[in-house]
Amino acid sequence: MANETEQIASIRSLTLTQLEQLRASPKPTYSIDGQQVSWTAYVESLQRTVDWCDAKLADYEPFEVQSQGITG
Numbered sequence: 234m235a236n237e238t239e240q241i242a243s244i245r246s247l248t249l250t251q252l253e254q255l256r257a258s259p260k261p262t263y264s265i266d267g268q269q270v271s272w273t274a275y276v277e278s279l280q281r282t283v284d285w286c287d288a289k290l291a292d293y294e295p296f297e298v299q300s301q302g303i304t305g
Contacts, residue, residue, distance in 0.1 A: 238293050245286035252279050 260272040 238290060241286050241289050245283055245290070248279050248282045248286070252276065252283070255279070 255272065255276055262269065262271045262273065264270065
């Protein structure tokens, strides 16, 4: 499990670096040979990857369940 969380954390970190670079110098949407290149869609895709990583890492986080017993 630790190896998997390390991989997910690495993917998250690399994706955040890409997002930071794209936001520092945004590009316009353009077409090449009839194929549309949308930087906005690419940024949204990267953000979804970060969100997925966050959700997966949260699944591995320890959690605490608080309960209370009553005796009669």
